[in-house]
Amino acid sequence: MLRIEGLTAEVEGKQILRGIDLELPQGEVHAIMGPNGSGKSTLSYVLSGREGYEITGGSVTFNGQDLLAMEPEERAASGVFLAFQYPVELPGVGNANFLRTALNAQKRARGEKEVDAMAFLKLAREKLKALQMSDEMLKRNVNVGFSGGEKKRNEVLQMALLNPSLAILDETDSGLDIDALRIVSDGVNALRGPDFSALVITHYQRLLTYIVPDRVHVLMGGRIVRSGGKELALELEAQGYGASAA
Amino acid sequence: MPAVAETIETVQAAQEGGYKWGFETDIEMEFAPKGLNEDIVRFISAKKGEPQWLLDWRLKAFAMWKKMEEPDWAAVNYPRIDYQDLYYYAAPVKKVGPKSLDEVDPELLRTYAKLGIPLKEQAILAGVEGAGDSPSDSGRMPVAVDAVFDSVSVATTFRGELAKKGIIFCSISEAVHDHPELVRQYLGSVVPQGDNFFACLNSAVFTDGSFVYIPKGVRCPMELSTYFRINAKSTGQFERTLIIADEGSHVSYLEGCTAPQRDENQLHAAVVELVAMDDATIKYSTVQNWYPGDAEGKGGIFNFVTKRGACRGARSKISWTQVETGSAVTWKYPSCILQGDDSVGEFYSVAITNNFQQADTGTKMFHIGRNTKSTIVSKGISAGRGQNTYRGLVKIGAKAHGARNFTQCDSLLIGDQCGAHTVPYIENRCATAKVEHEATTSRIAEDQLFYCRARGLNEEEAVGLIVNGFCREVLKELPMEFAVEAQKLLAISLEGSVG
Numbered sequence: 001m002l003r004i005e006g007l008t009a010e011v012e013g014k015q016i017l018r019g020i021d022l023e024l025p026q027g028e029v030h031a032i033m034g035p036n037g038s039g040k041s042t043l044s045y046v047l048s049g050r051e052g053y054e055i056t057g058g059s060v061t062f063n064g065q066d067l068l069a070m071e072p073e074e075r076a077a078s079g080v081f082l083a084f085q086y087p088v089e090l091p092g093v094g095n096a097n098f099l100r101t102a103l104n105a106q107k108r109a110r111g112e113k114e115v116d117a118m119a120f121l122k123l124a125r126e127k128l129k130a131l132q133m134s135d136e137m138l139k140r141n142v143n144v145g146f147s148g149g150e151k152k153r154n155e156v157l158q159m160a161l162l163n164p165s166l167a168i169l170d171e172t173d174s175g176l177d178i179d180a181l182r183i184v185s186d187g188v189n190a191l192r193g194p195d196f197s198a199l200v201i202t203h204y205q206r207l208l209t210y211i212v213p214d215r216v217h218v219l220m221g222g223r224i225v226r227s228g229g230k231e232l233a234l235e236l237e238a239q240g241y242g243a244s245a246a
Numbered sequence: 247m248p249a250v251a252e253t254i255e256t257v258q259a260a261q262e263g264g265y266k267w268g269f270e271t272d273i274e275m276e277f278a279p280k281g282l283n284e285d286i287v288r289f290i291s292a293k294k295g296e297p298q299w300l301l302d303w304r305l306k307a308f309a310m311w312k313k314m315e316e317p318d319w320a321a322v323n324y325p326r327i328d329y330q331d332l333y334y335y336a337a338p339v340k341k342v343g344p345k346s347l348d349e350v351d352p353e354l355l356r357t358y359a360k361l362g363i364p365l366k367e368q369a370i371l372a373g374v375e376g377a378g379d380s381p382s383d384s385g386r387m388p389v390a391v392d393a394v395f396d397s398v399s400v401a402t403t404f405r406g407e408l409a410k411k412g413i414i415f416c417s418i419s420e421a422v423h424d425h426p427e428l429v430r431q432y433l434g435s436v437v438p439q440g441d442n443f444f445a446c447l448n449s450a451v452f453t454d455g456s457f458v459y460i461p462k463g464v465r466c467p468m469e470l471s472t473y474f475r476i477n478a479k480s481t482g483q484f485e486r487t488l489i490i491a492d493e494g495s496h497v498s499y500l501e502g503c504t505a506p507q508r509d510e511n512q513l514h515a516a517v518v519e520l521v522a523m524d525d526a527t528i529k530y531s532t533v534q535n536w537y538p539g540d541a542e543g544k545g546g547i548f549n550f551v552t553k554r555g556a557c558r559g560a561r562s563k564i565s566w567t568q569v570e571t572g573s574a575v576t577w578k579y580p581s582c583i584l585q586g587d588d589s590v591g592e593f594y595s596v597a598i599t600n601n602f603q604q605a606d607t608g609t610k611m612f613h614i615g616r617n618t619k620s621t622i623v624s625k626g627i628s629a630g631r632g633q634n635t636y637r638g639l640v641k642i643g644a645k646a647h648g649a650r651n652f653t654q655c656d657s658l659l660i661g662d663q664c665g666a667h668t669v670p671y672i673e674n675r676c677a678t679a680k681v682e683h684e685a686t687t688s689r690i691a692e693d694q695l696f697y698c699r700a701r702g703l704n705e706e707e708a709v710g711l712i713v714n715g716f717c718r719e720v721l722k723e724l725p726m727e728f729a730v731e732a733q734k735l736l737a738i739s740l741e742g743s744v745g
Binding site: 048049050051052071072073075076077081082084087088089090091092093097098101102103105106109141158162 | 691692693694696697698699700701702703704705707711712714715716717718719
């Protein structure tokens with residue numbers, strides 16, 4: 001269970017989040033929709049612990065833990081995964097090496113046994129197959145020379161391997177064609193279950209026809225201004241965000 | 247606090263505690279009197295029972311050196327060295343006569359074991375016994391080792407095995423006695439006595455080093471290596487290495503070095519000469535881990551080294567790979583003289599400077615023969631207040647038709663108090679030659695660090711991963727076991743707190 005209460009945050013002295021309240025029960029998928037500049041990406045970075053975002057008030061707990069007091073890598077080890085809107089390139093770092101290092105870092109932090117190279121390769125191949133991706137993905141350097149769609153697929157591959165209990169998808173649909181969108185959505189849907197919850201941050205309703213949310217929240221001006229069922233997404237698509245502001 | 251600022255703090259926090267090789271061996275030593283004069287040169291020569299021609303050669307070098315000025319063109323600053331305040335000869339007392347491993351002082355064997363250098367042939371071959379202490383004893387492949395302790399070689403392993411193939415691997419002092427014709431023919435033939443201030447000093451007072459001869463058509467069956475250890479106080483180490491690869495032969499040679507941590511600066515002025523005949527290949531790899539000084543810049547080794555290889559024969563190849571993580575000041579330009587037609591020179595380098603370390607390093611590629619090729623890949627990493635300079639020369643002679651050079655210099659900055667400099671010289675006198683130069687400078691970006699951390703890596707692991715990625719093109723040139731060591735060393739050099 002993710003619980004956000006009265007969360008306010010600033011970036012470079014400018015207030016972006018103005019008091020967010022949100023409850024995401026375990027096993028549910030919630031969508032956060034909102035226009036550009038409403039604070040969607042700020043929320044995802046604040047939840048994953050990026051530096052440069054000053055928390056000025058409120059609290060965030062995840063399974064009872066104070067998330068805001070944790071380092072980004074501690075959040076990752078406790079099951080939080082951020083799928084980046086703009087995945088970062090790591091020249092010279094092989095994708096397989098990166099993924100295994102990340103997986104083992106998390107396992108080490110949780111006091112679990114690390115996986116060796118062979119076991120990892122087997123696991124990675126299973127996930128690749130399920131996601132209809134080529135083994136080639138593992139041999140390339142992390143996101144270097146990847147198309148926009150490949151980068152997003154690589155995020156989903158990482159998510160499948162790291163098997164988080166809370167995924168935050170920051171505009172994962174941006175820049176995806178319809179086939180890539182389906183692959184990415186299938187990846188997320190495959191993880192759905194009683195131990196997985198997700199916060200799907202998006203500008204458009206399109207993604208939500210593939211990843212059907214349990215709840216939809218509208219973020220505007222740094223606050224959740226409306227919440228509802230999945231039909232709210234369709235209403236927003238038809239009427240725009242303007243109606244919510246009123 | 248931004249991630250990068252935190253990295254800087256982590257890096258600044260790197261204390262000498264991160265240098266795990268800084269211990270001192272307590273062993274009875276014999277010293278020559280401090281200072282440098284003709285008598286010291288004679289003393290060293292006499293100590294080694296050298297023939298007259300070599301003493302004359304040394305004295306000629308010394309006479310030249312007295313007239314030379316210490317070079318000041320490199321982008322490094324260091325206090326003036328008082329050449330009269332150094333010991334030029336320091337050797338463990340007990341070492342005498344023929345060197346069977348059984349006769350080596352156990353204290354020395356323990357020292358090398360602690361450094362992870364196996365001086366036991368059986369242990370390595372079997373791959374189990376006694377191999378537990380050291381990360382490099384994985385037992386996969388035997389490595390023959392020449393161990394140089396201050397001024398003398400204390401042991402050379404696998405000599406018998408190598409001799410069966412006609413390979414000579416011994417200390418240069420022994421080679422002077424056992425193979426004088428080879429030493430006389432090649433010593434100083436690549437780096438002449440008067441080449442430069444430090445090489446000239448070395449020519450006068452060199453004490454030991456390794457000698458390798460690979461006969462025609464022989465492929466050396468194992469990696470050869472020399473491990474240099476400075477132990478004694480106020481002592482300069484002046485080693486001299488000579489490697490000759492005869493026609494069609496092949497050898498891969500590794501070099502490692504460490505020193506105790508001390509507040510004083512110590513001088514290391516080595517000369518390495520390589521000669522490759524027709525179709526011969528020499529691969530020379532260095533992991534340089536001399537004590538770098540502490541976080542305030544106190545102490546550390548002055549590493550002023552002249553390394554040069556001559557591709558004398560057609561289709562010969564010399565490849566230098568270096569990982570430079572240690573030393574307070576590094577002044578080093580492993581070079582290739584590409585004389586033979588179709589000969590190939592390569593230089594792959596990673597140089598890290600952290601805290602107050604300074605490195606001025608690069609290469610010189612002299613294209614003389616036709617269709618000669620050279621490749622230069624240099625990766626400089628600066629952290630703390632480190633200063634890192636790539637200095638290179640590509641010189642293409644008028645007759646080097648079809649010569650090609652490709653140079654790539656990349657610099658990575660960690661923090662905002664360090665510096666990276668690139669000084670490439672290109673002199674081309676041949677219209678058919680082709681020279682390419684690429685250079686980049688970048689920082690470890692905050693978004694890269696955050697990306698790694700969001701996946702569960704801590705900051706140090708993230709920096710290590712990014713830096714290793716940056717160096718990948720060079721690290722892949724190292725022999726496998728060395729590459730693993732080098733990767734760990736990169737992480738330790740940068741973090742301090744990791745080790």
